[in-house]
Every structure is written in structure tokens, then in C-alpha cells.
Amino acid sequence: MSSSFFFLQAEKNADNKTLITDLEDWANENRTQVYVIDRPLGDERYDYRHDGSLVILIPGRKLSIVDYSGDNDGFEDFVEDFIEDLGSISDKYRYKDAIGRLT
Numbered sequence: 001m002s003s004s005f006f007f008l009q010a011e012k013n014a015d016n017k018t019l020i021t022d023l024e025d026w027a028n029e030n031r032t033q034v035y036v037i038d039r040p041l042g043d044e045r046y047d048y049r050h051d052g053s054l055v056i057l058i059p060g061r062k063l064s065i066v067d068y069s070g071d072n073d074g075f076e077d078f079v080e081d082f083i084e085d086l087g088s089i090s091d092k093y094r095y096k097d098a099i100g101r102l103t
Contacts, residue, residue, distance in 0.1 A: 005031060010038035010054055015068045023056065034058050040085050048081060050074035055082065 005027040012020050020036055027034035035057040039048065052069025065082070067075040 005033055007033075007035045007037075010036055015052065016054060019054070019066065019068075032058060040082070048078055050078040053078050 006024040008020065008024075010016070010020075023034050023036055026032075035055075037055050037057070038053065050069065050071065052071065053065060053067045053075060056064040056066065065079055067078075069075065
């Protein structure tokens with residue numbers, strides 16, 4: 001089921017299928033935008049060595065990063081790299097004010 005409330009920019013596989021399906025159903029039932037990504041939006045140049053993590057973005061809620069790989073060290077590296085890349089993108093496109101970061 002495809003809807004304008006759910007956006008997926010990650011590979012759906014056997015490990016994350018249930019979570020992704022539940023999030024899509026929740027988005028449609030609550031008519032709330034949900035983004036499930038595995039790299040920062042809008043820039044395909046970012047590639048991560050760690051597979052098995054998803055970032056869940058829902059307006060008005062805290063960002064969630066979910067790991068289903070079991071690789072704690074790889075997950076920690078992914079989180080650090082993702083946050084660094086997100087900061088770089090926010091500087092580049094001047095999103096700091098929109099995301100609440102002070103200059």
C-alpha cells in the first residue's frame with residue numbers, strides 16, 4: 001500500500017519488514033507523515049559501511065534510530081556518521097534555524 005503519508009528511502013528486507021509495515025499502517029491510520037530512511041534525505045552521496053539501521057522521522061516527535069543488526073560498534077559508528085552528515089547538510093542548506101540549532 002502506497003500513500004502520501006509514508007516515505008521509504010531504505011531497503012525493506014526480512015529483518016525490518018514488520019517494523020516498516022507497522023510504521024506505514026500507523027502513518028495511514030493517523031494521517032501523519034512518516035519518513036523511514038537509512039541516510040540523510042536529499043543527498044545520495046552519503047554511504048555507510050553499517051547495514052541494518054533505520055532512521056524514523058515523524059513531525060513533532062523525536063528522531064529515532066533503530067538498529068536490527070546486532071553490531072553495536074557498527075551501529076555507534078553509523079549514529080556518529082549520520083549526525084555529522086546531517087550537521088553538514090544543515091550548514092550547507094542553512095537549515096540550522098529550522099531544526100533548532102543555534103549559530
